[in-house]
Amino acid sequence: MAQKPSIPKGTRDFTSVEVTKRNYIMDAIKRHFEVFGFLPIETPSFENSETLMGKYGDEGDRLIFKILNSGDFLSKVSDDLYTKKDALALTSKISEKALRYDLTVPFARYVVMHQNEIELPFKRYQIQPVWRADRPQKGRFREFFQCDADVVGSTSLWQEVEFVQLYDAVFNELGLKGITIKMNNRKILSGIAEVIGAKDKLIDFTVALDKLDKIGEEGVKNEMLEKGISETAIEKVQPLFSFQGSNKDKLESLSALLASSEEGMKGVEELNFIIDAIADLGLEQAVLDIDVTLARGLNYYTGAIFEVAAPKEVKMGSIGGGGRYDDLTGIFGLKNVSGVGISFGLDRIYLVLEELNLFPAEITENTKVLFINFGTKEAMYGMKAVKKLRQNGIKAELYPDDAKMKKQMNYANKRKIPFVVLAGTKEMEEETYTLKNMISGEQEEVSFLEMSEKVR
Structure with missing residues (x-):
């Protein structure tokens, strides 16, 4: 009897109509990438494991798909190691390659390997699939496309200003009104951890804070307590849970809170520059909003961080995000090359446009x-x-x-x-x-x- 065909969980087949609609989104993104001066590159779908592992934190590392070595890979494993059933140790012996988790780390590897062929600052874009061993749910898949744009070799905040404009331009062309570009700065988060006496708990602090919209204020506080952050420290960050007013009002409140932190005040200064520049340049329809609870989980962000929220009438997670990473290429031996980049969440954008009936009839x-x-x-x-x-x-x-x-x-x-x-x-x-x-x-x-x- 013939076997009934199936596909792995978290993957999808796409009909011709769906592919056409996805191409419509990617074409709009690609068009604006190129208008803004970004150049296309492509990297392999899989990398050496050592390139990826250890770059995304413990949570990210667990989500990396490993590829078994070809041939009789078990013959190279000692009986002792096999008997211990140590998954991490065993994996390093039987798997030397892995599917890429994102496009940013492979890009950093690309810059280091091709540093003599590119001119800095180097502006690149990539539209390719990535893979994560995540639990599939609405808007979250194990195989999905990322649409990334990054600049390396410049510390100028004008790059952040351009990325805000780029988000606005793409979503305006797609007819997606009411999006919010949330922005924060990792220096501000570090400064807050410093002034409350929890500098050694920065990662635990930011990971918990980033879950505010999912588990609420009490949930965040409980997680901080579980991670060893004192009640006194948590009381000091109470104002973060009720920050209101304009972006300028929020920055003034942050200045008061972070007055004793040099790093925190540097973050406030950087946000002020971006906010003022965007106010002068204007946006087509997006709203730029400072969100002091925005942390984003990836460890390599060092400056501005972005996250794009869909219109409020659509229940959907972020449809874009990114940030500044001052020394990502340093992990591959090339020091002091600052970078900043953003990503568009193609699959989630598709679901939002579909729900709001924003795809033009003629494209199909x-x-x-x-x-x-x-x-x-x-x-x-x-x-x-x-x-x-x-x-x-x-x-x-x-x-x-x-x-x-x-x-x-x-x-x-x-x-x-x-x-x-x-x-x-x-x-x-x-x-x-x-x-x-x-x-x-x-x-x-x-x-x-x-x-x-x-x-x-």
Whole structure:
């Protein structure tokens, strides 16, 4: 009995309509990447394990898909190690490669390996799939595309300003109104940890704070207590849970809170610059909002951090995010190369556009006209017209088989092709075509030029 086919959890097949809609999003993102001066690169789908491991924190490392070595990989494992059943030790012996977790670490590796071929600052974009061994749920998959843009080799805050504008430009073209670009700075978070006496608990502090929208204020406080952050320290950060007012109001409150922290005040200064620049330049429709609880989980962010929230009427996690990483290439031996980048969440953007019915109807239009096949001579007559229509940018095709008329008409109906052309002996002699409108049922005999204009 034949095996019933299936696909792994967290992966998907895409229909032609879905692919078309995804391409619509990627084309818009790619177009703006290039308008903003970013250059395309691509990296392998899998990397050496040592390139990826240890770059995303413990949580991230657990989500990396490992690839088994080829051949008899167990023969290289000692009986002692095999008997101990130590998963981490065993994995390092039987797996030397892994599927990429994101595009940022591979990009850092790329910069180091190609440092003599690129000009700094180097602006690159990548649109490629990544893989994470995560628990699948709405908007979260194990295989998904990332659409990244990064700049390395510049510490200028104008880069952050441009990324805010880039987010705004892309979502404005996609017709997605009401998005919020949340922004914070890791220096501010470090400064807060410093002034409350929890500097040694910075990672635990930021990871817990980042969950505020998921587990609420009490949940965050409980997690901080569990991680060893004192009640006194938690009381000092109470103002963070109720920060309100304009961006300027929030920055003034932060300045008061962080007055004794040099690093924290540097973060406030950087946010002030970005906020002032965007206020002068303006945005098409996005709202830029300082969110002091925004932490983002990845350890390599050192400055500004971004997260894009979908319109409030859609229940969806972030649809974009990123930030500044001052020395990511340092992990590969190239020191003091600052970088900043953002990513667009293609799959989540798709779900948001679908829910809000924002995909233009015309992007999923398929073949405009189908030529009925009556035989070899008639098919050749039709194919000559099909060729000319295609040269004029009109989607046209010939039914490949000399099948019954009913079957060919049903095919056109099922594919929702709006026009059908019937061309037999009479039409061939008169060099005309009988054009049938499949929606109204009307048909008329027309010249090629008339047919082309009506179909278009």
